[in-house]
Amino acid sequence: MTIFCRTGTPRPQASEAALPAPVTVVSSLTFAMAILDSAAGERLVVIDNDVPLADALAFTTHTAARHPSVGVIIIRPSLDVGEIQLAMRAGARDVLDIADIAGLSAACARSLQHSSQVRTEPRTDLDRSTEGKIITVFSAKGGAGKTTISTNLSVVLNDGGNARVCLVDLDLAFGDVAITLRLEPRVTIIDALAMTELQPDDVASILTNYRPNHDCLLAPVAPGDAEKIPATLTTTLLGALAQRYDYVVVDTPSQFSDHVLAALDASAFHVLITTPELPSLKNLRLTQDMFDLLGYDKKSRLLALNRADENVGLSLADVVQVAGSPLAIRIPSSPDVPTSINRGTPLAADHPDHPITLAIRRLAAESFAPELTVHGKHRARRIPKLLNRRSS
Numbered sequence: 494m495t496i497f498c499r500t501g502t503p504r505p506q507a508s509e510a511a512l513p514a515p516v517t518v519v520s521s522l523t524f525a526m527a528i529l530d531s532a533a534g535e536r537l538v539v540i541d542n543d544v545p546l547a548d549a550l551a552f553t554t555h556t557a558a559r560h561p562s563v564g565v566i567i568i569r570p571s572l573d574v575g576e577i578q579l580a581m582r583a584g585a586r587d588v589l590d591i592a593d594i595a596g597l598s599a600a601c602a603r604s605l606q607h608s609s610q611v612r613t614e615p616r617t618d619l620d621r622s623t624e625g626k627i628i629t630v631f632s633a634k635g636g637a638g639k640t641t642i643s644t645n646l647s648v649v650l651n652d653g654g655n656a657r658v659c660l661v662d663l664d665l666a667f668g669d670v671a672i673t674l675r676l677e678p679r680v681t682i683i684d685a686l687a688m689t690e691l692q693p694d695d696v697a698s699i700l701t702n703y704r705p706n707h708d709c710l711l712a713p714v715a716p717g718d719a720e721k722i723p724a725t726l727t728t729t730l731l732g733a734l735a736q737r738y739d740y741v742v743v744d745t746p747s748q749f750s751d752h753v754l755a756a757l758d759a760s761a762f763h764v765l766i767t768t769p770e771l772p773s774l775k776n777l778r779l780t781q782d783m784f785d786l787l788g789y790d791k792k793s794r795l796l797a798l799n800r801a802d803e804n805v806g807l808s809l810a811d812v813v814q815v816a817g818s819p820l821a822i823r824i825p826s827s828p829d830v831p832t833s834i835n836r837g838t839p840l841a842a843d844h845p846d847h848p849i850t851l852a853i854r855r856l857a858a859e860s861f862a863p864e865l866t867v868h869g870k871h872r873a874r875r876i877p878k879l880l881n882r883r884s885s
Contacts, residue, residue, distance in 0.1 A: 495601070496525050499541035508568060508591065511598040512539055513605060522552040523786055529560050530788070536608040537601060542568045542591045546576060548786070550583045551749060555787050557584030558724040558754040564604030568597070584751065625735035626861055629743040629756045632766040633776040638799040639766055640669045641830060641839075642853065643744035646764070647707065648841035649854045650862055654705035656739040661710045663727065663756055664746040665719035668712025675837030676701050676709060682722060682730070683713040691729050693736040704842070710734070724751035731759045740862070749783065757789065762861050764795045767816060769807050774815040781817060794818070795860050800826035822856040824849055 495516045497509055509516060519525050525538055538556065540549045546569070553565045564586040569576060572590050580588045586607065587600040630643045647660040662670035662682075671678045684699045685691065700708040710730065713719060734741045743756045757763060763784070767777040777796070784794065798812060801823035813819060825848050833840045841850040858865040 494536060494605075496528055496538045497541065498522055498525050498538065499543055501541070501543040508539075508541070508594060508597055511594050511601070513537065513601050522548055523788065526552065526555070526788055529556065529563060536562060537564050537566070537604055539566045539597075539601070540568065542570045546579070550579055551783060551786065553580065553583040553585050554749060554751055555754050558728075558751040559758055561725060562608045564608050566597070566600050566604060625738045625741055626762065627731055627735055627741045627743065627756070627760040628762045628764060628861060629745060629753075629760040630764045630766060631745045631753065631757070631780070632773075633747055633749075633780045634767075634773045635747040637747075637766045637768050637773060638824075638830075639747075640664075640673055640744050641834065642764070642766060642797065642799065642824070643742055644670065644673055645839045645841040645850065645853050646857060647740075647742040648704070648839050649850065649857050649865070650740040650742065651704060651707040652865060654707070656862075656864075657706045657737070658740045658742065659700065659708050659710060659734050659738045660703070661731070661734070661741060661743045661756075662712040663743050663752055665712050665722055665752060667746070668744075670709055670744055671701075671711045671714075673834055673837065674703055674709065674839070676703060676711065678711045678714050681711045681713045681718075682726075683715070683718045685726055685730060686721065691733055693733040696730060696733050696737065708738075722752070724755045727752045727755040728759060731756060735759075754787075757784075757787075760793070762793050762795060763789065764797055764821075764856070766797050766799055767812075768800050769798060769805050769812055771807075771815065774812060778815065778817050795821040795856065797821060797856060798823045800824070802826055821860060822852055824852045 494514065495512045497512055497516050497518050499518065500520055517528065522544065549567050556563050556565055565584065566587045566589065567580050567585050568589050568591050570591055572588065577588045586604040589596050589600060630639050630646065632639050643660065647658050650656055651658040660670060662668035678701065680699045680701065682699065688695055699710065701711055702708050731741060743760065745753050745756060765777060765780060767773045796816060796818055798820050802825045827849055829840060829847065830849065833843070840847045841853065844850055854865060
């Protein structure tokens with residue numbers, strides 16, 4: 494029923510005695526998440542004060558998205574207003590001082606009562622085994638080119654209409670897909686809130702068409718709308734889209750929000766973007782460490798070095814060493830990129846033989862779209878396998 498995580502040397506624990514029985518004591522949050530993923534009966538995780546706050550926050554955010562019925566309570570050596578705010582934003586049910594034993598007991602009772610009222614379905618691998626592939630593009634550092642790569646990747650995968658593709662703008666507060674593609678956001682993800690028991694065919698009403706067989710789910714535009722969208726809706730929408738499209742490309746903000754974690758959970762592939770500067774490479778290394786903590790398969794990660802030919806004093810060997818993993822692709826820099834953004838037409842749409850288009854096409858063809866040719870030659874038009882049961 495209760496998982497208690499402490500990383501320090503075992504010692505007399507008054508707080509452990511205050512926890513609802515039975516109690517499973519673990520020494521790492523990775524182990525705690527493994528238990529949650531494999532067992533359906535756990536409803537409470539208590540994180541002791543010796544666990545670093547950053548690790549506790551990442552675990553809490555991930556748990557809120559992946560196991561909404563599980564409550565997380567964080568114990569701290571002393572209470573700090575800033576830490577409490579961070580914990581609550583991450584989804585913690587409560588934050589307590591280590592000496593507040595009575596408060597811990599009461600907080601556990603409240604959390605269990607809340608968990609009993611949360612309706613949730615058992616987690617399965619359905620989201621990873623649906624016919625369409627979900628690809629999430631992520632970078633922990635802003636300005637790395639996520640939206641540019643996401644939009645061009647979606648065009649490459651669409652392959653002139655040969656495959657059905659949906660591009661999802663998950664940067665709910667500051668999404669740029671609409672302006673990048675010159676789309677009018679008459680309907681956005683916020684309109685999904687009005688739907689009950691969302692079915693795959695229902696999502697058509699909230700999509701914006703860009704090209705033949707290429708649609709977009711746009712981010713909301715009104716201030717405050719982003720906060721109204723629960724992460725569970727992200728999970729539901731991606732599952733529905735994966736049943737309608739051959740490929741779903743997700744553009745994300747530069748943060749581990751609950752929506753981003755929901756997308757990463759649902760994705761078959763994670764395209765991690767970095768640039769040849771030490772801060773960006775450091776963030777990539779930290780991102781991979783976070784992915785390891787969250788249990789994501791390393792085989793799903795594709796590291797893309799954007800603006801790879803910039804002369805910034807780092808060799809390719811330096812980049813690989815700092816990144817800690819080999820690169821899947823190197824994408825060159827080009828003054829044509831801002832020009833294409835200002836025109837509202839991705840390079841992949843107007844220039845299929847551009848070096849950037851070819852690099853992104855190679856990434857797709859060699860990693861998750863084997864039906865594509867690596868070079869810019871368009872294959873013979875085919876009827877997508879899923880179109881037989883879909884409406885246009």
